[in-house]
Amino acid sequence: MSSTQNLLGTILRNPNIITSKSHAKQLHAHILSAKGASSSDVSVVLFIYSNLNLLRDSCLVFNSLQSPPAQAWKSIIKCYTSHGLFLPSLAKFLEMRAAGIHPDRHVFPSVLKSCTSLMDLRLGKSVHGCIVHLGMDFDLYTGNALINMYSRFRNLTIMKESSSSNKVLGAFLNDSVRKVFETMPKRDLVSWNTVITGNVQNGMYEEALTMVREMGDASLKPDSFTLSSILPIFAEYVDVAKGKEIHSYAIRHGFDTDVYIGSSLIDMYAKCTRVEDSHSVFYLLPHRDAISWNSIIAGCVQNGHFDEGIRFFRQMLMANNKPMHVSFSSIMPACAYLTTLHLGKQLHGYIIRVGFDDNVFIASSLVDMYAKCGNIKIARYIFNKIELHDMVSWTAIIMGYALHGFAYDAISLFEQMEMEGVEPNFVSFVAVLTACSHAGLKDEAWEYFTSMTQDYGIAPGLEHYAAIADLLGRAGRLEEAYKFISGMHIEPTGSVWSTLLAACRVHKNVDLAEKVAGKLFAIDPQNMGAYILLSNIYSAARRWKDAAKLRTFMREKGMKKKPACSWIEVGNTVHTFMAGDKAHPDYRKITKALNNLLERMEREGYVPDTNEVFHDVEEEHKKYVLFNHSERLAIAFGIISTPAGTTIRVTKNIRMCVDCHTATKFISKIVEREIIVRDNSRFHHFKNGVCSCGDYW
Incomplete structure (x- = not known):
């Protein structure tokens, strides 16, 4: 046997040693030139092309086979899936079954990925049945693919509006994930991480933490993926102590420089209002990607550090990191708060250049930014250009008109939203009630307040009560406002009472102001704004001694007035x-x-x-x-x-x-x-x- 034949035999037995397109082409040419090349040899070439992601070559080789063997079917299905051609991948799987070829454990992960990507649960369940029928449900990789599929379907169900049918489907998918996981004879880190991540994404935080403990009992150590999955739990719970424990574990095991861990830590610290800690994590990252940049920008903006958020955004651009679409949604509130219209316009231009202007979330952020920067006309222009309005975009434009005092425009848009079949939510009712409050439309406000509970089943929140109280206070109906707040179904906060206290100042009702202030100080004894309001009310009534006494009390308590x-x-x-x-x-x-x-x-x-x-x-x-x-x-x-x-x-x-x-x-x-x-x-x-x-x- 010649050395060439020996080499060919070695390659055919170990095809993974071919790592370049040119070598694959040489092998293919050699096999074709040899007389009597078997379909199994050609299938090896197809396997190599598939591994190298050479779609066109893979298709040509597969189509040249009259009776493709199992190896060829596996390779072409994998190649289609890796290129995002999910329908052709599933079509080939069905052709394979029709040809009487039994799939093995290497086929099902690709097929299940296609079902997941196409969001075809019916077909996914059918493939699961096939897996069980062929006895492949005990395979580790197939089991992981099944868990991933059911978890992804569960995530989609959670994101959709809550309904009885969705709740039933969600329960079925939860049960499916659990059953697949529990019947697996062997589980690796991927198995555990997939279930843990799915639980976190679906808000099942305690279940996720329990699984992390069980994973430790199974002698498996959490990796960087595990840690980045569970850190959002402590961000949600605002539990910085537990978050720091995870941070310490990451440092001990060398995960702290991992960009995914770093981004999760930045997000966790920011949501726990520990902005300086989030900065420290960011600066220690040796490599920063778009996710880590967005985490630090969003963290600054969420905590009211708007200037810093803008500074980080500019640094990201200077570092040649292209912003993700979510980066623009994060930075726009900073422009809106600071009313930096020029910067907002620059960002708008950048958004158009990179082609993000048709993204409804970014467009909604632009609507909000322009409205809060004082240009409601451009805000409306952008809103009108959105092809399919969602709740966020409707609420942004309605609140924009409300803040500008154009109540009838806000109400008209609210009614248009209802006519287009978009059901109002908690925030959209805050917007329309704010519009009514700013325009003194008492009757309309009561109609919306009543409709919210009777027609849409939304329990009033503090913001809704505050809007009605503000409306009554502005109209001088102070006693009515006092009774309304006292009769709230939830405990009024200091901010609600402050609304009425401000109205008492405008309408010079000192007696009621003292009564309201008493309620307010009982809830929030450190409310500096309330002390200043009451002091101003005393001054306006020429009760200088009472005003001076209050200011002395504030100085003794170390309270300082926020300067205008x-x-x-x-x-x-x-x-x-x-x-x-x-x-x-x-x-x-x-x-x-x-x-x-x-x-x-x-x-x-x-x-x-x-x-x-x-x-x-x-x-x-x-x-x-x-x-x-x-x-x-x-x-x-x-x-x-x-x-x-x-x-x-x-x-x-x-x-x-x-x-x-x-x-x-x-x-x-x-x-x-x-x-x-x-x-x-x-x-x-x-x-x-x-x-x-x-x-x-």
């Missing part, structure tokens, strides 16, 4: 102003512009409302305090820094006072510009001396 702050974006830079702020480099120009505006405003009939200054000082000093409120400084800076006719967009961290609201109406008329101010509850569109809120806020 406004910011405006000019020339791609965000400029921040505090009340009475002289630190800005253009302060003199701003003061000059304000003095000029004040003279023109007074000629138009403006009279300062000094009741909004809660200090026992001279009247002239009160006027000076009002003159230097943060939003006025920001508006004046915007006027002197932008071309005539440019819309001015200002954000303020607390409620806009009555005098600044009046002054801004005058300014909008004098400078002939639209001025949009977003305070801590809504948007105000000032144009030609009129505000969109109708002086109701």
